[in-house]
Amino acid sequence: MPDTIAREDLGRLVHPDRVHRRLYTDPAIFALEMTRIFGHCWLFLAHESQIPSPGDFVRTRMGREDVIVTRGRDGRIHGLVNRCAHRGAQLCAAERGHVQAFTCPYHAWTFALDGALASVPHRQSLPPGFDLKDPRLALATLPRIESYRGFVFGSLAAEGESLAEFLGPMTEAIGNFVDRAPLGEIEQAGGIARQEFRGNWKLHHENANDTLHPGFVHESSVAAARADKRDYATPAFDEHQTHTQMLSNGFGVREWQSLALTGFAGGHSYMGGFYKGGVLAPDRDDPVWRDYRAALAARHGEEKTARILAEDRFNNLLYPNVSLNAQYQQIRIVQPLAVDRTRVIAFCFRLKGAPEALFHRAVRFLTNLSSPASMILSDDIEIFERVQSGLANGVPEWLDQSRGLATDRVDNSGRRESTGISELPHRAQYGAWLRYMTGGA
Ligand code: FES
Ligand SMILES: [Fe+2]
Known part of the structure; x- marks a missing residue:
């Protein structure tokens, strides 16, 4: 019976530098998560x-x-x-x-x-x-x-922290998402990608801001992009975008190290500084971007426009189950189905008042990164399933998450900061996991 897992026993499963395999394999833990995390947190609905x-x-x-x-x-x-x-x-x-x-x-x-x-x-x-x-x-x-701001959340708990308290600093991510629309509104558009994998729901969020894996897991598309010697000086926009995205996953250690990871006591986290010099850079120069920037400046003025576009957070992870990318107007929603089965839903938005070509870039991004035909999420799902298969072995009992632990800077509110080569997001997520699972103890 799930309610028979004592607090102390739950506490023994999570440490700053490691978590126990039962978190991914034990149906009783899963049942308790559905009550204490998914039955309690504010969850994105629509x-x-x-x-x-x-x-x-x-x-x-x-x-x-x-x-x-x-x-x-x-x-x-x-x-x-x-x-x-x-x-x-x-x-x-x-x-x-x-x-x-x-x-x-x-x-x-x-x-x-x-x-x-x-x-x-x-x-x-x-x-x-x-x-x-x-x-x-x-x-x-x-x-x-x-x-x-148009994002609808619901909670199965009659009482608890307000939505604003729950989102905390992540309201800025939603604000920036909407502020990027020249008419001040966004709308869901295009298709909805749905995929299921044979693995635990927590594997998705662990991976999304894990900055060490892309060069290995996504090596095949990085290699293909590196081998592509076409001249993109006059970019065919979508191809240039895909090419740059693939190359970015091939960052070296120094480039990953230059990124900033930020996490919060509530389990949320984001990665700052990704694609700094790529197609998402606010100072890029192409006809679509120029038109878009002009439309945005007409609404907000130059100074605010520069500020909005300079906001560089890749993968804003709302714990437990949403990922937002304002730069490319993407959302992913993670739905746990069983201890070893999870669904991922992804779609994108149109920025009202922006050139239609910008929306096409969002669709291309979705196709490349999150659709069943993607070159990215499909790699990640392969790894999630391999982790789940690996964890079917009874030993070793623990999963390590100590990368960067010594360099995490943590303040009194539980806000953590670290450089890119760190498992900081894991520690933020499992800190929140333990608090929710033990009723705040
Ligand atoms: S009307 Fe719905 S179950 Fe009978
Ligand atoms: Fe990945």
């Missing part, structure tokens, strides 16, 4: 642009819960657990769509966009006291749901 009109909905997951996010008649956003209040059938099988109401496929109970029971067939067969307004007959709704 972007408001995905459900602009009343009746629009998207589906997502919050730990074990299958959740429908709807826009109600009054314009408010609701989170509904996707389980009919009658006999428990899954109500909605579509990933997104538009409805007037949700009608269950089993006996046709019909629920309104806010989850209230609206009608049932054959009313005369039900007892006289049967009341459509009885809250026990409505869909279960999320106790808390809130937006931050």
